[in-house]
Amino acid sequence: MLVVTAVDAEAEAVAAGAPRLDVLACGVGPAAVAAATALALARAEAAGSPYGLVVSAGIGGGIAPHAPLGAVVVADEIVAADLGADTPDGFASVEDLGFGRVVHRPPTALTARMAERLSAPGGPTAVCAPVLTVSTVTGTARRTVELTARHPRAAAEGMEGFGVAEAAAALSLPCAEIRAISNVVGPRDRAAWRVGPALASLKRAFSLLNPVFEEPSHECR
Template sequence: MKILIVAATRAELSGLCNHFELPERDFTETPGFDLLITGVGMTATAFALGKHLSAAYSLVVNLGIAGCYEWKYPLGSLLNITQDTFSELGAEDKDEFLTIDTLGFGKSSYTAQNTVATTLFTALPKVHGITVNKVHGNKLSIKATEKRMHPVTESMEGAAVFYSCEQAGIPCIQVRSISNYVEERNRESWKIGLAVKNLNDWAIEFLTNS
């Protein structure tokens, strides 16, 4: 039984790929783990996992950078996303948002199910995130999202990984490195390089010592 590492882009795991000398492919198998690069967004992620997820894996590890709503976490911080929600899955009713749960067509929130006990993982702050099609960059929509959902992070893939793993009955974790705060779009304030470095350092140690 192996670990499946899942990321949206190879750039987010550049250090890991260089460290383990992985070829530039979307799906790579190694003796200790496999790597799946899905592409950006929940649709691409679900499709890629539909092709490659199987009972051969004992754990799925979703890695990537993310935006953060809480400024108490410094840029570059690593967070354990224990719950993730499809924030836009539902319907508008005038000024009110109706979740798919309320509509009776399914559920929007998914929880990471796993028994990973290594200190490297359990020491990470546990937070909940949202998965979006449109990254927030407008004050009004940010405030509305905070009021309705109280998220800590947002990504474009996390909930899709949790959904796929729940459907397949495979344990999973999601670790995100904070590259920016969720605010009006300001690329000059982002710390993508730092976030990627910290994420890759963590991932290499996790794969080497777990």
């Protein structure tokens, strides 16, 4: 399997928790990460050692009341939350406009197994819910209200998940997303972010998830 993060600090946390996994820091945002992930997957396939699973991982914002600081969110949906058009009647997704998709659904069996492992004693608080992918991080109360109204079940916000999922889908590969919560989605308050503890939660999550990732790939589909 291939684990894709945005930045090196996230990749290092994942690798520390699960040293045998292939981990790649691909850049920030859905476009950069989609391009880098697609290239990595194509190279692996050309070399005769294709991946069977792709996981987008990193820290992210937690959406109250679903995901507190330090929690780990396992995505049951990976949603492109701001891919669409602003209209007089409100936001319209590209799916509403008839131009494409805005949701990828990870394999149900895989998300269930991951949530089960993370719920073990000593693990972080685990939440299984949609994770939103945005190109602009939410930093105001108004946008928070708009997003949560459109996605009431969403528990986290990141910038890469949908890009990774699109690259995986191009090769018909299953994809998952894991976010460790470093801050609360809402008015931007950089001083309140807890990046270090979130990275520690990410490391702990991957150490707990090793048995799941070592299962044959067909069991994850």
